[in-house]
Amino acid sequence: MNDQMRTWLTRGGIALGVFIVGMIAGWLAHGGRSDVARVNFYKDWRLACPADTDAKSYCALASDVVEPKTGTHLAQVTWGVEASKPDTHVIVVSVPLTVLIQPGLGLQVGDKTTTYKYATCLPTGCVVTIPVDDKLADAMQSATTLGIVVTSERGEPITLPVSVQGFKDAYGVMNATEGKRKSWWKRLWS
Secondary structure, three states: OOHHHHHHHHHHHHHHHHHHHHHHHHHHHHHOOOOOOEEEEEOOEEEEEOOOOOOOOOOEEEEEEEOOOOOOEEEEEEEEEEOOEEEEEEEEEEEOOOEOOOOOEEEEEOOEEEEEOOOEEEOOEEEEEEEOOHHHHHHHHHOOOEEEEEEEOOOOEEEEEEOOOOHHHHHHHHHHHHHHHHOHHHHHOO
């Protein structure tokens, strides 16, 4: 190898080293972890994510069911992670105390309704926890209608419509955000 070739290789190596250091510095400045919790809105769904440095917390999606005429809060649907099992997603639905407990709560995704038992009632309302599997997650992403079926004090079933507007986008962002929060490799390539 002659001196001219050695000089070109040395200059190329230096340029490559500077380029790599610049990329790493840029990534750290742009793609580093955030110390700020954030809430984003996707039409009728909101996505709340903790600070990236809070490794023990997870993002959650939520949507409120509101009576259109009066603005009365009827229910809340929250999609998140089960505290004791971080790999398990759950939907938590809270409804007012004015429902019959025994029939349970129905989750209507499209034409299919599945009934779940109430877990507990608090002063703020009764709560149902629904385990989420891939089948339910896929069905909710493609659903054109979503509802909560409760039984009134008179024994009549009432369907409370839950908006699907923005759910698919919010769900996609939630999964991508959680991936970045938990994996430096995904943060590097985002």
